[in-house]
Amino acid sequence: MVTIKDVAKYANVSIATVSRALNKDDNKVKPETREKVLHAVKELGFYPNAIARSLHHKKTKMIGLIIQDISNPYYPRIVRGVEDAAQKHGYTVVLANVYRSRQRTQNYLKIFREKRLDGVIICGGGIVKNAEQDNFFKENIMSTVVIGKPLVDDLHSVQVNNFLAAKDACEYLINCGHKKIVTITGPKESTTANDRLEGYKAALMKYGIEPKEEWIIQGDFQYESGYNAIDYFPGIGKDKITAVFSQNDVMAIGVIKALRERGFEIPKDISVIGFDDTLFTASHGLSSVAVPVYDLGKTAMTILADLLAGNDVPLITTLPTKLIIRETC
Amino acid sequence: MVTIKDVAKYANVSIATVSRALNKDDNKVKPETREKVLHAVKELGFYPNAIARSLHHKKTKMIGLIIQDISNPYYPRIVRGVEDAAQKHGYTVVLANVYRSRQRTQNYLKIFREKRLDGVIICGGGIVKNAEQDNFFKENIMSTVVIGKPLVDDLHSVQVNNFLAAKDACEYLINCGHKKIVTITGPKESTTANDRLEGYKAALMKYGIEPKEEWIIQGDFQYESGYNAIDYFPGIGKDKITAVFSQNDVMAIGVIKALRERGFEIPKDISVIGFDDTLFTASHGLSSVAVPVYDLGKTAMTILADLLAGNDVPLITTLPTKLIIRETC
DNA sequence: CTGAAAGCGCTTACAG
DNA sequence: CTGAAAGCGCTTACAG
Helix, strand or coil: CCCHHHHHHHHCCCHHHHHHHHCCCCCCCCHHHHHHHHHHHHHHCCCCCHHHHHHHHCCCCEEEEEECCCCCCCCHHHHHHHHHHHHHCCCEEEEEECCCCHHHHHHHHHHHHHCCCCEEEEECCCCCCCHHHHHHHHCCCCEEEEECCCCCCCCEEEEECHHHHHHHHHHHHHHCCCCCEEEECCCCCCHHHHHHHHHHHHHHHHCCCCCCHHHEECCCCCHHHHHHHHHHCCCCCCCCCCEEEECCHHHHHHHHHHHHHCCCCCCCCCEEEEEECCCCHHHHCCEEEECCHHHHHHHHHHHHHHHHCCCCCCCEEEECCEEECCCCC | CCCHHHHHHHHCCCHHHHHHHHCCCCCCCCHHHHHHHHHHHHHHCCCCCHHHHHHHHCCCCEEEEEECCCCCCCCHHHHHHHHHHHHHCCCEEEEEECCCCHHHHHHHHHHHHHCCCCEEEEECCCCCCCHHHHHHHHCCCCEEEEECCCCCCCCEEEEECHHHHHHHHHHHHHHCCCCCEEEECCCCCCHHHHHHHHHHHHHHHHCCCCCCHHHEECCCCCHHHHHHHHHHCCCCCCCCCCEEEECCHHHHHHHHHHHHHCCCCCCCCCEEEEEECCCCHHHHCCEEEECCHHHHHHHHHHHHHHHHCCCCCCCEEEECCEEECCCCC
16 A cells, blocks of 8 residues: 655655645645645555544544434435535545444444544434433533434434424324324334324314324334234224324335225225325325425534534524325325 | 543553553453553543554454445345444444446545545446546455446456346246236446346247337336336237336336326236335335345445455355245236 | 554644 | 654554
């Protein structure tokens, strides 16, 4: 591997000069000298060692991105948003799927710290309150931006108002004449799921409908839990249940599949509304609450870059959602 | 940031000793001394600087993963496979979406080189033959594994036999009685798409059917191109077209949507078969050729780790596909 | 078993 | 405008 020394020798200058010639902003080097250096660089195929540079600058120009599971269609666009913005600001992203495991999260946080990443973006329920992680963030070892609700105070975040969005969606159903509405929830630890659940309840209450225990069906944001939810429905039909508010799309697609297999027509027999509006909801004709996932990612990265540049950034940034009505309700 | 020096001072030993105590494999350090060091480490919250370590070892324990577009459902599981295997082998992955852009690919390759990543996995059509990239691989600057068909010789790869898989799928259609089959292709530069196209042709020819020009509809692996493909169909019905072989699922879901909107029933009026068997094909009841994407990723990373460990690895590893018949044909 | 020293490949204050 | 030198935070051969 060719080093700065080789270039210096080849160009007949000191390594200090090579360094200066390469860091453009520094115009304290004679044009001819720079030419010589640039020529040597090309000739030898020199690629400056970013590791050595990092050691000096104490910056790696890399950030970590912690997500729960890239194969959940909610995440890819977030990743894209983060990466596009990262690229724009000169950062490179290290990806970490933690599958909601505290262990894996901790492990990656440790690796990120050792590798001296400049910052980290944490997506969703990763940050379970817990001594060691708490320390990690409290000590402010790494600039951090959370996508979603941070469980640790003082962390910057970009969010969506899940409570209101869920409430709106459910109110829409109620205004369509539905009075008995089931909801399929996300995992218990998820604050996102929790907010959506509260929004559901609030909508019902607003219209004087008492949300029954049996209407709240525990899901986990996975397809199967939507598909199986039907087994827990307290019956389907005018006097039973006429609509389902699925707290994400994947589960909504699951219920729809199960519903159709049992001969129910949608929305004739029962309405379904999802959440997230991820890829393919359109092809399923699924009504859903659109979450601007790409922008969540992009904004999070932009905020992180700002933070790293020493700029002031508001603690919470909220992005708007949008109810999209298609064919399932 | 606390350094090895601080730990040494705190523990009253030299930094060499701290280093030795921390690199467990080195048992040339007295147990009591190690205790002292470990205590200091905990007390001070010391996290060894991997950057400094890398500078010495000339290894970063990071690999780059170049994919075309994470929001295409084909990729997330590959990424997962790569990351899981990477984690197992002690590597961390840097993600790069290049959107089939040669420019972006080149740019990332440069960054990877400067950051001294240990290796790189390239997914799909990224490697367009081209002087500079050619050099990159020829000079063997970074260990490389390609998922798909490498356009540069001598590169390790893990693949699937797209030709055979496509041929099998089309033969299946023919054996079901179809004689007039349309195919929707991927982008022209994609070798994957090309192999699938050849497989399609071969199947038809084998049964004495001459594949007509008009049966081959140019797509680009995106939903829209599937949805719009119908406009180029030479008519639908017994004497026109009775089946479509879509070269990926996303486009298949697009055609199905378009077909249904125009009142056609599937598979009664027309059969559809996709390729890849990515997420949600099941919920659409789409028949498809299952590509073991997770395993492609996992295997690629395993091979890369082997390469980096100096082991011998066969140049090409081929993984099996599987035709999965569901409701659309 | 432990320490002093050299080295990894850069950058930058300090002289000149 | 340019060079010699110190320093970033580690690891490891070399002595002892």
